[in-house]
Every structure is written in C-alpha cells, then in structure tokens.
Amino acid sequence: SAVISQKPSRDICQRGTSLTIQCQVDSQVTMMFWYRQQPGQSLTLIATANQGSEATYESGFVIDKFPISRPNLTFSTLTVSNMSPEDSSIYLCSVGGNGKNIQYFGAGTRLSVL
Amino acid sequence: AQSVAQPEDQVNVAEGNPLTVKCTYSVSGNPYLFWYVQYPNRGLQFLLKYITGDNLVKGSYGFEAEFNKSQTSFHLKKPSALVSDSALYFCAVRDKSNDYKLSFGAGTTVTVRA
Numbered sequence: 001s002a003v004i005s006q007k008p009s010r011d012i013c014q015r016g017t018s019l020t021i022q023c024q025v026d027s028q029v030t031m032m033f034w035y036r037q038q039p040g041q042s043l044t045l046i047a048t049a050n051q052g053s054e055a056t057y058e059s060g061f062v063i064d065k066f067p068i069s070r071p072n073l074t075f076s077t078l079t080v081s082n083m084s085p086e087d088s089s090i091y092l093c094s095v096g097g098n099g100k101n102i103q104y105f106g107a108g109t110r111l112s113v114l
Numbered sequence: 115a116q117s118v119a120q121p122e123d124q125v126n127v128a129e130g131n132p133l134t135v136k137c138t139y140s141v142s143g144n145p146y147l148f149w150y151v152q153y154p155n156r157g158l159q160f161l162l163k164y165i166t167g168d169n170l171v172k173g174s175y176g177f178e179a180e181f182n183k184s185q186t187s188f189h190l191k192k193p194s195a196l197v198s199d200s201a202l203y204f205c206a207v208r209d210k211s212n213d214y215k216l217s218f219g220a221g222t223t224v225t226v227r228a
Binding site for chain 2: 001004006031033041042043044045048092094096097101102103104105106107108110
C-alpha cells in the first residue's frame with residue numbers, strides 16, 4: 001500500500017483566514033481525492049484532484065472555497081478558504097488507481113476554526 | 115446512485131465474543147465493497163474488500179466479511195473480539211462502472227469491553 005503523508009496534522013485557525021493542506025505520496029498514483037469528515041459524521045468526497053487539469057468537484061463544493069492543486073503524480077494540496085467555524089472538520093487525502101481497487105487514506109488534518 | 119447504510123451507531127461486545135458490524139448497500143450495477151477502520155486521531159485503515167469471487171472475504175486483523183447479493187449486505191465479522199478492536203468502522207461501496215468514487219456509511223462505533 002502507498003504511504004501517504006499529510007501536513008499539518010492539526011491546526012487551529014481564525015475565522016476569515018485560509019489554510020493549505022498538503023498530501024504527499026511515496027509513489028506515483030493515478031488518482032488523488034480529498035474528503036471531509038465533519039465531527040461525528042461520515043466521510044464526504046470534496047473533489048478528485050486531477051494531475052495537470054482542474055479538480056472535479058462534488059455537488060456542494062466549489063473551487064473558490066476549496067481550491068486544489070495537483071502539480072504531479074505524488075503531490076496535491078487542498079486550501080480551505082475564508083474559513084468559518086462550520087469548516088471545522090477532519091480533511092483526508094486518499095489515493096487510488098494504478099490498477100488497484102483500493103483507496104488508501106492519509107492520517108488526516110484536524111482543523112478547528114475559531 | 116450508490117449508497118450505504120450502517121443501521122447500528124454502536125456495537126458493544128465482551129472480549130472473546132463474536133463481533134458483527136452490519137452494512138447494506140445500494141448500487142445500480144455490480145458493487146465493489148470495502149470496510150475501513152478508524153482509530154482515535156488516526157486516518158482510515160483498509161480492512162478488506164469484495165470485488166468478485168468468493169462471497170466470504172478475509173482481511174486484516176482476523177476480520178472477514180460476507181457478501182450477500184440477494185440481501186444486498188456486506189456484514190463485517192470477527193469470531194473473537196479483542197479490546198484493541200474498539201474503533202469506528204466504515205462500510206463503503208462504489209459501482210463497478212464509476213471512477214473510484216466511494217460512498218461511505220455513517221459509521222459504527224465498536225466497543226469491546228474486557
């Protein structure tokens with residue numbers, strides 16, 4: 001399985017600011033995803049990070065709020081923009097593809113917005 | 115459309131007793147089914163998957179799951195639970211035809227008492 005590193009592991013941010021979360025994989029992967037896990041809830045897919053093109057966002061998520069970059073096959077970033085307390089969640093990066101049917105997850109970024 | 119239901123928010127068992135975590139799914143085509151576990155302050159760890167073949171699949175840490183097409187179920191089981199199995203368990207599904215977009219259940223918190 002792939003080794004996935006997410007930074008930061010946690011952060012406390014002020015309302016109105018932005019936070020960029022990094023996801024680094026130890027091998028090239030076809031697909032990278034970003035999920036949100038709100039307190040006490042399940043995972044919701046935010047977007048699929050596409051290498052060399054714009055991310056594909058799920059219903060309810062927009063690029064202005066959650067801009068995503070994927071400059072190569074091992075790295076992606078998710079920015080949570082103009083944060084409000086409602087953005088307090090765990091944000092998880094996952095990877096898949098390469099002929100396998102399994103998604104592997106990073107440890108997540110625990111974000112609290114005051 | 116695809117979805118997963120985990121009917122139990124919590125499951126409590128005594129150490130050494132059998133553990134079952136229930137999952138039912140809905141997809142338009144053939145399902146790919148997964149179980150993940152989340153320990154406190156950790157990301158999701160892959161346990162096992164059903165893609166095709168034998169209905170009984172075996173995974174990590176002594177867990178197994180049985181795919182039942184007629185009942186659209188994929189219950190997770192362990193013959194003898196350990197205190198260390200206490201965690202949050204997620205069932206996930208995707209339709210074989212889509213590009214790795216997983217739908218997760220709400221999660222079931224398992225508590226194994228000594």
